[in-house]
Amino acid sequence: MDDQQLLRYSRHILLNELGVEGQERLLGSHALVVGAGGLGSPVALYLGSAGVGRITVVDHDVVDETNLQRQIAHTLARLGQPKAESVKAAIAAINPDPQVLALVQRADDTLLDRLLPGVSVIIDCCDNFTTRHMINRASVRHRVPLVSGAAIRMDGQLSVYDPRLAGSPCYACVFPETGGVEETRCATMGVFAPLVGIVGTMQAAEALKLMCGIGSRLSGQLLMIDGRDLSFTQIAVPRQPNCTVCGQAH
Secondary structure, three states: HHHHHHOOOOHHHHHOHHHHHHHHHHHOOOEEEEEOOOOOHHHHHHHHHOOEEEEEEEEEOOHHHHHHHHHOOOOOOHHOHHHHHHHHHHHHHOOOOOOOEEEOOOOOOOHHHHHOOOOOEEEOOOOHHHHHHHHHHHHHHHHHOEEEEEEEEEEEEEEEEEHHHHHHHOHHHHHHOOOOOOOOOOHHOOEEEHHHHHHHHHHHHHHHHHOOOOOOOEEEEEEEOOOOEEEEEEEEOOOOOOOOOOOOOO
């Protein structure tokens, strides 16, 4: 780190859990953020401000006025622009250090297989089960830890799936691909604006801890958040030996 970086990240460096070594790990890390909306906005902004060296943002959508109620990385001036490009501009306005790659496209198996070698952590900020399961399968294939978050109406959830750990479940262990879970969308169900900020900020925290070497204690745990009374419920989620995604991997 140069003198400017030592100053910029001084509040991290003062932490016993991080120090210079932890901050240098962040500067040398590569985070993949899938989704640049309500969750992806705080995730990307905190990863960028914290000094993650490389950030790849994948999102096919453009900024719409209805997004501005909760997607804090976007502005009125960037209406109609691709969300991935808007997030890149928002990070650059805070911190010029990170190398940000904005990919204006849908995540698919081919893209994920191309991106994941060399990625330190995946942060799932998307809004549909099809993409979530695709990301999970790629996480298991490439043995890259996955930080998954979701928020709808007044309810949120957060978990970490780390295929490097023998006892860690994958997303499909908790939400099987054939489970018939009902798809819900903000456009029809609504979402409490600060809730995506709470979940997204916690996703960023778990991702940063994984990248700097502190590690996450949410692996094998599902944290559920009730925004009505701001209560948190944490339950253990064991790996399923017969899981169609991670069963053979373990």
